[in-house]
Amino acid sequence: QVQLVQSGAEVKKPGASLKVSCKASGYTFSDYHMHWVRQAPGQGLEWMGWINPDSGATNYAQKFQGRVTMTRDTSISTASMELSRLRSDDTAVYFCARDAYGSGVMDVWGQGTTVTVSS
Amino acid sequence: EIVLTQSPATLSLSPGERATLSCRASQSVGIYLAWYQQKPGQAPRLLIYDASNRATGIPARFSGSGSGTDFTLTISSLEPEDFAFYYCQHRSTWPLITFGQGTRLEIE
Numbered sequence: 395q396v397q398l399v400q401s402g403a404e405v406k407k408p409g410a411s412l413k414v415s416c417k418a419s420g421y422t423f424s425d426y427h428m429h430w431v432r433q434a435p436g437q438g439l440e441w442m443g444w445i446n447p448d449s450g451a452t453n454y455a456q457k458f459q460g461r462v463t464m465t466r467d468t469s470i471s472t473a474s475m476e477l478s479r480l481r482s483d484d485t486a487v488y489f490c491a492r493d494a495y496g497s498g499v500m501d502v503w504g505q506g507t508t509v510t511v512s513s
Numbered sequence: 514e515i516v517l518t519q520s521p522a523t524l525s526l527s528p529g530e531r532a533t534l535s536c537r538a539s540q541s542v543g544i545y546l547a548w549y550q551q552k553p554g555q556a557p558r559l560l561i562y563d564a565s566n567r568a569t570g571i572p573a574r575f576s577g578s579g580s581g582t583d584f585t586l587t588i589s590s591l592e593p594e595d596f597a598f599y600y601c602q603h604r605s606t607w608p609l610i611t612f613g614q615g616t617r618l619e620i621e
Contacts, residue, residue, distance in 0.1 A: 429610070431557075439549075439557065439600050439612040453608040489556055498604025499547055501568060503556035 396420040398504035411478040414507045416490030423471035424448040427493035430475045432486040480511045517613035525621040532588040536601035541581045545605040548586045552597045
């Protein structure tokens with residue numbers, strides 16, 4: 395079955411960098427864009443950006459430009475999201491989500507990775 | 514940037530009742546609006562895309578309508594498992610995407 399499995403929970407200090415991975419299975423990884431969405435505690439969903447696993451092209455929300463980098467490794471069907479210069483308000487659950495049609499409909503989601511930023 | 518405003522923030526209903534959730538866009542998004550359901554501790558689940566198309570495996574009691582700036586998600590007869598958070602999301606300015614702030618559907 396189609397599945398996205400994310401890496402485990404992380405605790406980071408302010409100013410550090412974070413890398414979350416998302417391993418896809420059950421479909422052709424390169425055929426579907428991958429989005430990253432985060433959710434701060436008790437808050438709503440916040441879209442961060444996407445990567446086209448085929449070309450490596452990316453598009454980031456303006457809020458995260460300069461701090462986020464999305465990459466992929468097609469040999470292991472894995473997408474990754476790196477966020478630098480972490481702050482306490484980056485504490486959130488980070489989700490990867492497959493794009494069903496390459497235009498913003500997210501039909502399969504990872505289980506989420508909890509990230510805590512604290513000194 | 515197009516802003517999506519969901520109302521009400523919280524909706525209190527009983528099982529068997531009809532639920533009507535609203536999502537209003539600050540400018541037209543055409544039909545490019547989706548709805549997601551999220552239960553505590555879980556990832557979101559796609560319910561509706563392009564305003565009125567049910568995603569695979571979504572029960573028929575869920576329906577979506579609207580176009581332009583006003584959209585509605587209707588749950589015809591609430592089941593206990595439907596009490597959750599609901600988010601709308603547009604893709605009309607692809608490659609950019611925005612979510613609404615969410616509606617909490619709680620048991621009365």
